[in-house]
Amino acid sequence: MIVAKRKPFDEILRMIESHRKVLxxxxxxxxxxxxxxxxxxxxxxAAEIDMARRLKHEPIELGQTTLExxxxxxxxxxxxxxxxxxxxxVSLACGVGIQFLAERFPKIPVYPGVDTCxxxxxxDVGWYEERCRSCGRCVLDRxxxxxxxxxxxxxxxxxxxxxxxxxxCEIDPEQPCAWYAIHERLKGQGRLDCIRAITPAQEWRDTVxxxxxxxxxxxxxxxxx
Amino acid sequence: MRLSYPANVKIVLVPCTGKVDVMHLLKxxxxxxxxxxxxxxxxxxxxxxxxxxxxxxRVERVREILQEVGLEPDRVRMYNLSSGEAPTFVAYARExxxxxxxxxxxxxxxxxxxxxxxxxx
Numbered sequence: 001m002i003v004a005k006r007k008p009f010d011e012i013l014r015m016i017e018s019h020r021k022v023l024x025x026x027x028x029x030x031x032x033x034x035x036x037x038x039x040x041x042x043x044x045x046a047a048e049i050d051m052a053r054r055l056k057h058e059p060i061e062l063g064q065t066t067l068e069x070x071x072x073x074x075x076x077x078x079x080x081x082x083x084x085x086x087x088x089x090v091s092l093a094c095g096v097g098i099q100f101l102a103e104r105f106p107k108i109p110v111y112p113g114v115d116t117c118x119x120x121x122x123x124d125v126g127w128y129e130e131r132c133r134s135c136g137r138c139v140l141d142r143x144x145x146x147x148x149x150x151x152x153x154x155x156x157x158x159x160x161x162x163x164x165x166x167x168x169c170e171i172d173p174e175q176p177c178a179w180y181a182i183h184e185r186l187k188g189q190g191r192l193d194c195i196r197a198i199t200p201a202q203e204w205r206d207t208v209x210x211x212x213x214x215x216x217x218x219x220x221x222x223x224x225x
Numbered sequence: 226m227r228l229s230y231p232a233n234v235k236i237v238l239v240p241c242t243g244k245v246d247v248m249h250l251l252k253x254x255x256x257x258x259x260x261x262x263x264x265x266x267x268x269x270x271x272x273x274x275x276x277x278x279x280x281x282x283r284v285e286r287v288r289e290i291l292q293e294v295g296l297e298p299d300r301v302r303m304y305n306l307s308s309g310e311a312p313t314f315v316a317y318a319r320e321x322x323x324x325x326x327x328x329x330x331x332x333x334x335x336x337x338x339x340x341x342x343x344x345x346x
Contacts, residue, residue, distance in 0.1 A: 006231040006286065023343065040248065044290070047251045050338040052294040065343035082343055 002030040002094045003128045004037060004114035009048055015089055015111040018048070019060070022088040024049070024113070025079070025101065026066035027093035034128055035093025036114050039066040044091065044115060070097025076104045083108060136210060137202060142194040144185035149202075151178035157199040226311050230318035242266070243276025249288045250301050257334035260300040260325040267305050277305060292315060297328050 008197035016022050024046045034036025046064045063086060067075040070093035079101075083089060088109045091098040094098040095116040120128035133150045140147060149155045160179030163170025167180045186192050190224045195208065213219055239245055242265035253261045263284055265277035281303045288298035302321060304314040 002226050009290075040246075043248050044251060047248070047255050047338075048290055048294055050340055051255055051296065051333060054333055054336050054338070055295045059339065061339045061341075061342045063341045079343070 001033055001120065001122075003118060003120040003130075004017055004031050004092075004094050004116045004118065006036055006041065006045070006092075006114055009052075012045070012111070012113055013049065013052055014062075016090060019064075019087040019109075019185070020066075021061040021087045022035045022049070023063040023065065023079075023083060024088045025070070025091045026064075027068075027091075028066050028098050029069045029071075029113070031092060031114060032066070032096075034120075034214040035126055037094075039211070041092055042066050045090070052135060067093075070094075070101050073100075073104075073123065076101060077097075079105070135202060139199060142196070142197075142199065143182045144189065144191070146178055146182045146185065148178050148182065151176075157201065170203070188206055228311050228315045230315045233322060233324040234268040234318045237238070241271070241273050241276040242280035243271070243334045244274055245253060245283060247283050247286055247290075250284065251290060253297065254287075254331065255333060255338055257331050259331045259334075260302075260321060262304060262317070264304045264306060264314065267307050270307065275305065296333075297329075299324060300328060300331065301322050 005158055024042050026032065026037045026039055026042035028038055031041075035041065042064050047061060050062055063082075065079070067078060069075050070091065075123050084107075086108065086110060086120055089101065090111045090113045091101050092113040093101065093113070094114070098110060098112050117128075118130040119132040119134060120130045123129055130150055132147060133155075135149050138192070139149075148157060148159060149195050152159055153169050153175065156179065159182075161170075164180055165173070165176040167177055169175040169177045181193065183192070186194055211219070232316075242263050243262055248264075250261050263280050266272070267278050269278060271277045284301055284303040287301045291298045291300060302324075304317045304321075306317070
């Protein structure tokens, strides 16, 4: 899932310092699961903002809401006619949701309340580890299910580099060498031939915004509002 | 033992301190309570293994939040005792009361929050 972490409170407070009526909008999907931007985190942030502003004798009127998802129009539509009552919105959704919300209400400043950190697995409550950079060209078939783009510090397709050190990466002894792990797992599966062939360099197509249309679907001639 | 403790302490019962949420503590301070403290079982003696440890972490988080918003972190504290220690319970109630008296009233007491919950349509 997408993971994010709450921005420092001072940073959020500075963003909204000129506003007197602000909506705090959470997202009930990925950021709720990773404990950064769901209903509870919205309530905590709203309480923090309220207390800080009252203590500064600059009281603020706040709204709080958590949409099912901020990356779907049908849920954003629930704010139509209500968001306009606010001077600004602080969104606790991932970067995708924040942008889609800002696009829906172009006259209202939308501020990020979280830093989106990537696509990660849940190792334990509150502990997430990145596994995918959504590069658009998956090589996990050849790399024993271990992503070299994400887990190798250099993102090498044909590793390891000279810095591999008894299973660790040269950047940090605590950081496993992805290519050592790939080699060991492939060896265990008797599939070492998978990495004998050279994998060509990644195309830099991920530097432009990508659009995905699933098979059986097509892009509407004009996106519905 | 019929011990008495300061009358300003109002008790909210929870099945285990593990039930206490950040928002419970924060809301009390936000609405003007001068202080809130949690009294849990002794560490290592939780019937549910980690309830009191989870509570301590939440108390610590609330103390950080209070610092960030400009209030004294000591308005929220965590204490531990066993259920048979009535005199310790009284001692903690007195200690917390004295601490809060030194800190003075909660400055948020004089105003009310203006927060509206926008329900999904």
